[in-house]
Amino acid sequence: MPLLKENHEFWTRVKELAQKNIKSGAYEYFIDPAQLLSIENDTANILVESSFHKDYWRKQSDLISTAGFEVFGKPISYALFSKDELSSHELEALSDEFQEEKTSSKISEQATPILTGLNGKYTFENFVQGPGNRWTLAAAVAVADKPGDTYNPLFIYGGAGLGKTHLMHAIGNEILTDNPTAKVKYVSSENFVNDYVNATRKNQMESFEHTYRNLDLLLLDDVQFFSDKEGTKTEFFNTFNTLYEKGAQIVLTSDRIPQELNNLEERLVSRFSWGLTTDITAPDYETRMAILLIKSEASNLDFPSETLSYIAGQIDSNVRELEGALNRVEFVANANNVTRVDIETASQALRSLKSQANQSLSNLTVKRIQDEVAKYYHISLSDLIGPKRPKEIAFPRQIAMYLVRELLGTSLPAIGNAFGGRDHTTVMYAYKQISDKMKTEIDVQKDIDNIKRKFL
Numbered sequence: 001m002p003l004l005k006e007n008h009e010f011w012t013r014v015k016e017l018a019q020k021n022i023k024s025g026a027y028e029y030f031i032d033p034a035q036l037l038s039i040e041n042d043t044a045n046i047l048v049e050s051s052f053h054k055d056y057w058r059k060q061s062d063l064i065s066t067a068g069f070e071v072f073g074k075p076i077s078y079a080l081f082s083k084d085e086l087s088s089h090e091l092e093a094l095s096d097e098f099q100e101e102k103t104s105s106k107i108s109e110q111a112t113p114i115l116t117g118l119n120g121k122y123t124f125e126n127f128v129q130g131p132g133n134r135w136t137l138a139a140a141v142a143v144a145d146k147p148g149d150t151y152n153p154l155f156i157y158g159g160a161g162l163g164k165t166h167l168m169h170a171i172g173n174e175i176l177t178d179n180p181t182a183k184v185k186y187v188s189s190e191n192f193v194n195d196y197v198n199a200t201r202k203n204q205m206e207s208f209e210h211t212y213r214n215l216d217l218l219l220l221d222d223v224q225f226f227s228d229k230e231g232t233k234t235e236f237f238n239t240f241n242t243l244y245e246k247g248a249q250i251v252l253t254s255d256r257i258p259q260e261l262n263n264l265e266e267r268l269v270s271r272f273s274w275g276l277t278t279d280i281t282a283p284d285y286e287t288r289m290a291i292l293l294i295k296s297e298a299s300n301l302d303f304p305s306e307t308l309s310y311i312a313g314q315i316d317s318n319v320r321e322l323e324g325a326l327n328r329v330e331f332v333a334n335a336n337n338v339t340r341v342d343i344e345t346a347s348q349a350l351r352s353l354k355s356q357a358n359q360s361l362s363n364l365t366v367k368r369i370q371d372e373v374a375k376y377y378h379i380s381l382s383d384l385i386g387p388k389r390p391k392e393i394a395f396p397r398q399i400a401m402y403l404v405r406e407l408l409g410t411s412l413p414a415i416g417n418a419f420g421g422r423d424h425t426t427v428m429y430a431y432k433q434i435s436d437k438m439k440t441e442i443d444v445q446k447d448i449d450n451i452k453r454k455f456l
C-alpha cells in the first residue's frame with residue numbers, strides 16, 4: 001500500500017502531465033476539479049464532477065499509467081466515481097483513508113514532496129550493452145552502486161537517441177530501489193532554469209534551494225541547453241558546489257564534451273571534469289538486433305529474426321529512430337492483419353517512411369513549409385520569420401524550424417538565415433524543444449502530423 005506522500009506526488013504528477021498534454025480549457029473543466037480519494041490495491045479512486053466528466057477521464061489512461069510508473073514504478077489502474085452517483089456515505093468510505101493521511105501529512109515536515117521526475121520504465125535490466133556504450137554503462141552501474149563515491153560527477157555525452165537519458169533514469173531508479181528514502185531528482189537543464197526563474201518570480205528561492213541543495217542524487221539532462229543567464233548559472237554553480245561538498249552524486253549529460261560547452265563558464269566546466277567523462281556512440285549491428293529483440297517481445301506479433309535483421313540494417317545511428325522503425329512496421333502489419341511479420345511487410349512499412357520523405361524532398365521548399373505553418377497557426381508569414389517573441393508566434397516558429405530540419409535536412413545556419421537571420425543555436429534549441437515535445441505532448445504530435453499531411 002503506497003504511502004500518502006506518494007499519493008500526493010502521484011496526483012500532482014497526473015495534473016502536471018495533463019497540463020502539458022491537454023488544452024487549457026479542457027484541463028480546467030475536466031481535470032482540475034477531479035479529486036484523488038485514495039489508492040487501494042494499485043487502483044486510484046478518482047472523484048469527478050459528473051458522468052459526463054467520467055467519459056472524458058476514461059480516455060486519460062495514459063496520464064494515470066505514466067504517473068503511476070514514474071511515482072510507484074508499476075502500473076496503476078483507476079476507478080471513476082462521479083458526485084451525482086455516489087451517496088455521501090459511500091464517498092466517506094472511499095475517501096476516509098486519504099483524508100486521514102492527508103491530515104497527518106500536513107503535520108509532517110515537508111509540505112511538497114520532491115518530484116523525482118523519474119520514468120520507471122528505464123532500467124539497467126532493459127538497457128542493451130554493446131561496444132558503443134559498454135564503459136558508460138559500467139560507470140553508471142558503479143555510480144548507482146556507490147553514489148557519491150566512485151565517479152562524481154559522472155558526465156555522459158553522445159549523439160541523439162543513444163541512451164543517455166535512459167541511463168540517467170536507470171541510475172535514479174536503481175538508487176531508489178536500494179534506498180527508497182533517497183532524495184533523487186531528474187531534471188532537464190531547461191526545467192532547472194524554469195524552476196529557478198519561477199522561484200525568483202514567486203519569491204520562493206528558499207524552497208527552491210531546499211529542494212535542490214538537499215538532494216542525494218541530481219540528474220541533469222542536456223546541459224548544452226543550459227541558459228547563459230548569469231543568475232541561473234550562478235545558482236547552478238552554487239547548487240553544484242553544495243551537493244559536491246556534501247558527497248551527493250551528480251550525473252550530467254550533453255551532446256558534446258564539457259570543454260565544448262560554450263554556454264557555461266570555465267569554472268563550472270572544469271568541475272564537470274573532476275569525476276568521469278564518458279561517451280556513448282552509435283550501436284553496432286548486434287546491439288541493434290538485441291534492442292529490436294527486446295522491444296519486439298512486447299509486441300503481439302511474431303518477428304522472425306531475418307525481419308529484425310532487415311530493420312537493424314536500415315537504421316544504424318539512432319536507437320530512438322530504430323524504435324520508431326519497429327513501431328512503424330508493427331503499425332503496417334496490424335493494418336494489414338499480418339501476424340507473422342516478414343521482410344516484405346517490413347520493407348513496405350519502411351519504404352513508405354522513406355517515400356514520404358522523398359516525396360517531400362522533391363517538391364518541398366523552406367518557403368512552402370513556412371507558408372503552411374503560418375496558415376495552420378493563423379499568423380502572418382512576416383511574423384513567423386520576424387523578430388517578435390510572444391508564445392503564439394515563437395511556438396509556430398519552432399515548429400516550422402523543426403519541420404524544415406526534419407523534412408529537408410537543411411543545415412542549422414541556413415535555417416537560421418531563412419528565419420530572419422537567427423543564430424544556428426536558436427535553431428538547434430527550437431529543434432530540440434519540438435523533438436522533446438513530440439515524445440510527450442499529444443497536441444504537438446497532432447499539429448506536426450496535420451501540417452505534414454499538407455505536403456503529401
Ligand SMILES: Nc1ncnc2c1ncn2[C@@H]1O[C@H](COP(=O)(O)OP(=O)(O)OP(=O)(O)O)[C@@H](O)[C@H]1O
Pocket residue numbers: 122126127128129133158159160161162163164165166167255291319320323
Ligand atoms: N542500449 C539501449 N538499450 C535499450 N534501449 C535503448 C538503448 N539505447 C537507447 N535506447 C532507447 O532509445 C530511446 C532513446 O534513448 P534516450 O532518450 O536515452 O537517448 P538520448 O541519448 O538521451 O537522446 P537525446 O540526446 O536526443 O535526448 C529510448 O527509448 C531508450 O530506451
